[in-house]
Amino acid sequence: MTDAPAGFPHRWLPVDIRFDSGEGTVKWLHFGSTSLAAPFFNHTVRWLTMDSPPAAELMTPVEVLLDLAARLPAVTPAGIIFHVSRCGSTYLGNALRTAGQVVVLSEVCVIGMVSRPGFFHGTALPRDQWNNMRRRLLDAVIRVYGHHDVASDPRVIIKWIPFGLLQMDVIRDVWPTVPFAVLIRDPLEVMVSNLERPPETFVWPSPAREGEPLEEYYARGLGLLYAAARQRLDGHALVVDYEQLSPEMVQRIASFFGITLTPGSDALRAVMATYSKDPSRVRQFSDDREHKRRHANDLVKQSAARWADPPYIALKNEVALR
Amino acid sequence: MTLRPDISLTETAEGAFLLDRITGDCFALNRLGLYVWHHLAEGRSSVEILDRVASEFDDVPRDTLSRDIDTFIAALEQRSLLTP
Numbered sequence: 374m375t376d377a378p379a380g381f382p383h384r385w386l387p388v389d390i391r392f393d394s395g396e397g398t399v400k401w402l403h404f405g406s407t408s409l410a411a412p413f414f415n416h417t418v419r420w421l422t423m424d425s426p427p428a429a430e431l432m433t434p435v436e437v438l439l440d441l442a443a444r445l446p447a448v449t450p451a452g453i454i455f456h457v458s459r460c461g462s463t464y465l466g467n468a469l470r471t472a473g474q475v476v477v478l479s480e481v482c483v484i485g486m487v488s489r490p491g492f493f494h495g496t497a498l499p500r501d502q503w504n505n506m507r508r509r510l511l512d513a514v515i516r517v518y519g520h521h522d523v524a525s526d527p528r529v530i531i532k533w534i535p536f537g538l539l540q541m542d543v544i545r546d547v548w549p550t551v552p553f554a555v556l557i558r559d560p561l562e563v564m565v566s567n568l569e570r571p572p573e574t575f576v577w578p579s580p581a582r583e584g585e586p587l588e589e590y591y592a593r594g595l596g597l598l599y600a601a602a603r604q605r606l607d608g609h610a611l612v613v614d615y616e617q618l619s620p621e622m623v624q625r626i627a628s629f630f631g632i633t634l635t636p637g638s639d640a641l642r643a644v645m646a647t648y649s650k651d652p653s654r655v656r657q658f659s660d661d662r663e664h665k666r667r668h669a670n671d672l673v674k675q676s677a678a679r680w681a682d683p684p685y686i687a688l689k690n691e692v693a694l695r
Numbered sequence: 696m697t698l699r700p701d702i703s704l705t706e707t708a709e710g711a712f713l714l715d716r717i718t719g720d721c722f723a724l725n726r727l728g729l730y731v732w733h734h735l736a737e738g739r740s741s742v743e744i745l746d747r748v749a750s751e752f753d754d755v756p757r758d759t760l761s762r763d764i765d766t767f768i769a770a771l772e773q774r775s776l777l778t779p
Contacts, residue, residue: 490703491719500717542703543716597712601705683708 378403378429382441386521387483387514388418390435392496397435397506403428408522410470412463414481435510442513445520451475452630453553454532455541457598459566460558461618464644466532468623471640472632474523479532481518487511488537488544508547528632538598541605550609554626555602557688558615560681562665564591564673592676599684603691612692616662620645696768697778698735715776722774727752728767735777741768 382401389400402421405428411417421428456462466477478484486492487510493503519527537544538555545553568587581590606612611629613622620636623645627634634641669677703714710724711732724732727748734744745764749757771777 489719490714490716494718503717539703539705539712539714542714597705597707600707601712604705680708 377431377433381431382517384521385431386518387438390438390483390487390510392435392493392498395497397496397498399433399435399438401431401433403430404521409476409478409518410522412467412479414479418482438513438517439509442516445516446526447512448516448519448527448529450515450531450548450551451528451632452530452626453544453548453551454530454556455538455553455602456532456535456556457538457558457563457595458535458572459563460556460615461613462532462556464618465554465556465623465626466530467644468634468641469530469627469630469632471638471644472528472627472634474526474528475530475632476519476521476523476527477530477532478515478518480534481514481531484511484514484531485534485537487514488540488547490540490543504546507543511547528630530630530632535598538601541601545605552609552611552629552631554629555606555610555612556615556618557599557602557612557685559662560592560595560599560677560685561669561673562615562662563595564588564677564681565665565668566661567591568673569668586672586676588670588672588676589680592673592680595677596680596684599681599688603684603688606691606695612688614689696735696740697738698732698771699776699778702776704732713776715774718775720774722776727763731764731767735768735771741765 384404384406385401386404387399388402391398391400402418404417404421407417407421409417454462454465463479466479469475470477487507493500493506498506515529515531519529533540533544568591581587602612611626613626620641624634624636699715699717701716703716705712705714706729710726710729713722713724715721730748730751731744734747739747741764745757745761748760748764749755752760768777
């Protein structure tokens with residue numbers, strides 16, 4: 374064990390937690406003046422670790438994280454965003470960030486890791502402590518991240534990777550009453566987008582079948598996400614289709630999370646006019662639905678019709694009845 | 696013989712997707728598997744399940760159904776998805 378660097382833990386964030394050995398360890402990264410404003414957290418981490426010199430790293434026992442977090446005020450997430458990918462969730466996150474006090478934790482790997490079923494499996498931690506340790510770790514991580522950019526009363530929104538829809542039982546065990554939005558989109562458009570630009574984190578829990586075309590593999594996975602969402606809706610859920618994602622709907626989702634957006638603010642207008650995944654916020658947004666539909670080949674259409682459309686329609690019908 | 700409570704199940708057109716929340720392992724069930732799963736969840740024995748399946752799938756020999764159900768339950772046991 375070495376001494377912590379001067380200044381720790383100010384402007385440091387936990388980016389990895391492992392229980393490989395008997396005692397859990399946390400990897401910290403020095404964020405310095407870097408905020409969490411980029412559309413994707415992993416991009417921020419990549420910039421920091423590839424910078425010259427790279428950001429400093431530090432390993433500590435898990436207890437250090439728990440102790441440091443306990444000194445910060447408690448933070449309950451204001452809302453959770455689940456999504457099926459390429460459906461406006463990044464745009465929504467960017468829009469919510471324009472409100473005061475809001476911290477959007479967009480696909481933060483350490484949060485996803487701790488929430489993952491099986492995270493403690495094979496570790497020395499006794500099984501009867503797993504649920505409690507998961508809650509403590511997530512609570513600690515949210516406190517530390519929440520206060521990174523906002524000193525007082527941060528309003529934290531957690532945006533999951535698409536796989537989060539299959540982890541909902543675990544996530545909602547931790548935060549059963551936190552409102553959550555499920556963003557969906559027509560399967561054909563999602564599939565074309567993913568095929569054109571293969572994703573970094575669009576990972577299905579099971580691999581493709583032998584010889585299975587990518588189109589079918591995506592359609593099956595997408596169908597599973599819609600089905601998982603439909604089977605876990607309750608009074609805390611708001612389901613929004615990409616085609617409904619107007620500025621008014623963004624306001625409604627913000628209100629659902631207890632957040633007030635300022636209509637017509639320069640920041641919000643800028644978000645709505647630019648491509649959400651562009652960290653420089655320069656590229657103009659354009660509605661690409663027609664493009665996506667035109668570029669869907671027969672296999673995409675057949676796969677979507679067989680695997681993804683029925684659960685998508687069932688989800689939309691379920692929402693319409695609520 | 697009961698199903699473990701910490702298994703997340705999502706029904707699909709093919710059957711179901713199971714996620715073991717302890718190990719993180721994933722499994723797929725076909726429709727017969729899902730049918731049996733639901734009856735196991737209701738606490739029925741393998742004999743009771745066979746009777747019900749046989750009445751629904753009357754074009755399949757009872758021996759075949761019995762073998763399929765036994766194989767399925769053995770697979771669940773092997774993957775520790777059942778508690779004794």
